[in-house]
Amino acid sequence: MRRSSSLILLTVAVLSACVSVGYDGPASDHFDGRRFFNPNGVRTPGMADLLRWRFHRDEGFWRDWVDDPPISPPPTRLGGGELRVTFIGHATTLVQVDGINVLIDPVYSDSIGPALFSVERHRDPGIAFEDLPPIDVVLISHDHFDHLDLPTLRRLALEHHPRIVAGLGVDTFLGDEGIDGAVGLDWWQSHRVGDVEVVATPAQHGSRRSVRDENRRLWVGFVLEGPSGVVFYAGDTGYAEHFAEVRRRYGPPRLALLPVGMFRPRWFMCGLHLSPDEAAHVHRDLDSETSVAVHWGTFALADDGELEPIDELAHALAFEERRRFWVLEHGEGRDVPWERAHPRRAHP
Numbered sequence: 001m002r003r004s005s006s007l008i009l010l011t012v013a014v015l016s017a018c019v020s021v022g023y024d025g026p027a028s029d030h031f032d033g034r035r036f037f038n039p040n041g042v043r044t045p046g047m048a049d050l051l052r053w054r055f056h057r058d059e060g061f062w063r064d065w066v067d068d069p070p071i072s073p074p075p076t077r078l079g080g081g082e083l084r085v086t087f088i089g090h091a092t093t094l095v096q097v098d099g100i101n102v103l104i105d106p107v108y109s110d111s112i113g114p115a116l117f118s119v120e121r122h123r124d125p126g127i128a129f130e131d132l133p134p135i136d137v138v139l140i141s142h143d144h145f146d147h148l149d150l151p152t153l154r155r156l157a158l159e160h161h162p163r164i165v166a167g168l169g170v171d172t173f174l175g176d177e178g179i180d181g182a183v184g185l186d187w188w189q190s191h192r193v194g195d196v197e198v199v200a201t202p203a204q205h206g207s208r209r210s211v212r213d214e215n216r217r218l219w220v221g222f223v224l225e226g227p228s229g230v231v232f233y234a235g236d237t238g239y240a241e242h243f244a245e246v247r248r249r250y251g252p253p254r255l256a257l258l259p260v261g262m263f264r265p266r267w268f269m270c271g272l273h274l275s276p277d278e279a280a281h282v283h284r285d286l287d288s289e290t291s292v293a294v295h296w297g298t299f300a301l302a303d304d305g306e307l308e309p310i311d312e313l314a315h316a317l318a319f320e321e322r323r324r325f326w327v328l329e330h331g332e333g334r335d336v337p338w339e340r341a342h343p344r345r346a347h348p
Helices: 005-015 047-054 150-159 170-176 242-250 276-286 308-316
Strands: 083-089 092-097 100-104 137-140 163-167 183-185 190-193 196-201 221-226 229-233 255-259 290-294 324-326 333-335
Touching (some): 092 229, 092 255, 137 196, 163 170, 183 190, 183 196, 221 242, 242 276, 255 276, 276 290, 276 308
Parallel strands (some): 100 137, 163 183, 229 255, 290 324
Antiparallel strands (some): 083 092, 083 333, 196 221, 221 229
């Protein structure tokens, strides 16, 4: 029986001897002075919920291994006004925009999680590490093992020297792990790289890597705003009001990266992860010109099967005609058109 990342993140917290650091700072509407929380009251499942799920699993089908056909590596750089997205696998995505290369939640390890609870890949990354273009920026949405992979980040730091941008407390954690120079942002704070403003946006989720650090680090999404328009990455999140706020502040994104997997069972996952149907609603809420499905097809992390998120998304989009919602093959890259159909709204 395969083991889910949520099972790892909750169970290993009891067993882990790791002492992990977190954020310390003034209280806010989503931080009580020690731990972060979702302002709308949504909580991460407790141990009783975990045990209920663990002993009543209904796991969908996954192939043991998938050999994807080889795909040409992405270009080294793009010119002004151009935007390209390449889906590498799970949440790992390459965005090339306004002369910079942005790698999102990079995970290149063969397995994730502590050794006794590791979850193995079902396919190789869609772009080999050696075929990555120069990486200027790495975005880390939160500290869960399937999004923050220390071996990958150490290799990126050694070979590419990127600017790492993450939520509050993740920067401190990385520094404690020997990865220096990361920038930690609160919700709606920003950091500029070249011509692109990187903004941390709210998400509805949680964080944990050990028994001592539940919700000690902030979970975020990201907006990239520059001359080539707006790119939005939702991060891991449930469906909530922050999507409408992103739309209000930044206008319709030229590109939105929306998670569709790790959604079953709904009673356990609904507060933390979008279902494919909810991702279709977010696509409409944002009025996104183009959206891309992420968070599927690499790690067997919950009860949904390997292709179930994509099948469910196709059903949810059956009557959608206004905007594109792409499902890319692993390693597939596409140039993103720009309709400029909607004027941007001013934001604080």
